[in-house]
Amino acid sequence: xxxxxxxxxxxxxxxxxxxxxxxxxxxxxxxxxxxxxxxxxxxxxxxxxxxxxxxxxxxxxxxxxxxxxxxxxxxxxxxxxxxxxxxxxxxxxxxxxxxxxxxxxxxxxxxxxxxxxxxxxxxxxxxxxxxxxxxxxxxxxxxxxxxxxxxxxxxxxxxxxxxxxxxxxxxxxxx
Amino acid sequence: xxxxxxxxxxxxxxxxxxxxxxxxxxxxxxxxxxxxxxxxxxxxxxxxxxxxxxxxxxxxxxxxxxxxxxxxxxxxxxxxxxxxxxxxxxxxxxxxxxxxxxxxxxxxxxxxxxxxxxxxxxxxxxxxxxxxxxxxxxxxxxxxxxxxxxxxxxxxxxxxxxxxxxxxxxxxxxx
DNA sequence: GTTAAGATACCGACCAGCCGGTTGGTTTGT
DNA sequence: ACAAACCAACCGGCTGGTCGGTATCTTAAC
Numbered sequence: 001x002x003x004x005x006x007x008x009x010x011x012x013x014x015x016x017x018x019x020x021x022x023x024x025x026x027x028x029x030x031x032x033x034x035x036x037x038x039x040x041x042x043x044x045x046x047x048x049x050x051x052x053x054x055x056x057x058x059x060x061x062x063x064x065x066x067x068x069x070x071x072x073x074x075x076x077x078x079x080x081x082x083x084x085x086x087x088x089x090x091x092x093x094x095x096x097x098x099x100x101x102x103x104x105x106x107x108x109x110x111x112x113x114x115x116x117x118x119x120x121x122x123x124x125x126x127x128x129x130x131x132x133x134x135x136x137x138x139x140x141x142x143x144x145x146x147x148x149x150x151x152x153x154x155x156x157x158x159x160x161x162x163x164x165x166x167x168x169x170x171x172x173x174x175x
Numbered sequence: 176x177x178x179x180x181x182x183x184x185x186x187x188x189x190x191x192x193x194x195x196x197x198x199x200x201x202x203x204x205x206x207x208x209x210x211x212x213x214x215x216x217x218x219x220x221x222x223x224x225x226x227x228x229x230x231x232x233x234x235x236x237x238x239x240x241x242x243x244x245x246x247x248x249x250x251x252x253x254x255x256x257x258x259x260x261x262x263x264x265x266x267x268x269x270x271x272x273x274x275x276x277x278x279x280x281x282x283x284x285x286x287x288x289x290x291x292x293x294x295x296x297x298x299x300x301x302x303x304x305x306x307x308x309x310x311x312x313x314x315x316x317x318x319x320x321x322x323x324x325x326x327x328x329x330x331x332x333x334x335x336x337x338x339x340x341x342x343x344x345x346x347x348x349x350x
Numbered sequence: 351g352t353t354a355a356g357a358t359a360c361c362g363a364c365c366a367g368c369c370g371g372t373t374g375g376t377t378t379g380t
Numbered sequence: 381a382c383a384a385a386c387c388a389a390c391c392g393g394c395t396g397g398t399c400g401g402t403a404t405c406t407t408a409a410c
Binding site: 026027028038039042046047048 | 394395396397398399
Binding site: 021022023097098100101103104105106107110113114117121125132133135136137138139140141142143144145146147150151152153159162163166167170 | 196197198272273275276278279280281282285288289292296300307308310311312313314315316317318319320321322325326327328334337338341342345
């Protein structure tokens with residue numbers, strides 16, 4: 001076996017991003033963070049892009065888990081999706097922004113996100129009798145997500161809470 | 176006077192981004208694109224960041240002009256804003272994505288966007304008797320914008336058109 | 351139980367290309 | 381003549397990736 005496994009490396013990479021920002025996500029930095037030499041790191045991820053991909057997949061998995069948890073807790077599809085988006089908005093500070101930066105520069109990384117999103121759209125289309133409205137609610141939440149994560153919206157703004165509330169009440173009315 | 180002015184340089188930079196992507200937006204490339212040496216370029220923009228800032232401001236100005244045009248054509252505030260967002264979504268291919276990448280890595284560039292957005296929120300708050308709903312409509316459009324620009328949503332999707340339509344009908348009902 | 355052999359994990363020095371920015375000079379406009 | 385515009389060679393740091401080697405583990409034959 002190995003002293004470190006891939007998931008530990010991904011966590012280390014996330015840590016680096018959180019502490020130093022996307023621009024400083026360097027192979028040396030990641031290696032140092034998880035107590036590995038660059039050679040050792042490269043042994044696990046042959047290229048930086050593959051590491052980015054793993055980070056993206058990890059993030060997606062986490063978000064999915066959040067949504068699933070809320071879904072079993074009784075929320076409908078849209079409500080649980082909204083919850084997971086807002087949750088993601090709260091806890092991690094700089095990680096989402098950095099992932100956005102990475103993705104914006106390399107569209108190839110998006111593939112997994114794309115399929116997840118397509119799945120979600122299908123589920124919505126077949127679950128609600130006004131799927132467009134349901135879609136729009138999620139899109140609004142995603143808009144808030146980007147606005148918040150990129151720093152356009154202040155987090156202290158009470159407007160933000162009101163909008164969040166409103167989204168939930170609107171989505172509760174969905175059938 | 177000079178053979179080239181700042182706006183020409185900004186246009187050249189946009190061209191580079193559109194052709195080669197954000198990662199390849201290098202001072203040499205921009206200089207070459209507008210027939211200037213790197214030294215000559217640096218004479219106009221002392222640092223790369225200042226060039227990025229100019230690009231951002233130019234983009235904001237364009238989007239504002241679009242919204243203003245629609246506003247004088249009779250649309251209400253939200254409608255004109257939606258129009259300008261969708262317009263931006265259509266015409267430029269890789270530019271918005273690259274600007275997003277730049278901004279995500281350097282939050283300082285966001286300041287102008289931030290104030291514009293704050294202004295817009297204020298106007299909305301005092302113009303509609305359900306400002307939250309108006310906000311949500313714009314946020315949904317922005318969500319679509321990000322989804323489309325980052326490549327998560329396919330542009331051929333008929334769902335996209337339906338959502339756009341729906342947003343306009345909803346915003347037409349605003350008072 | 352021991353050992354030989356192969357594979358896997360890891361190390362760290364090194365390299366080559368890229369890129370932002372500097373500098374010292376030349377041209378061009380007034 | 382003076383300044384602004386511009387040029388082109390150069391520098392230095394950073395970074396992704398390579399490479400030749402060592403250490404640790406697995407397997408299996410004896």
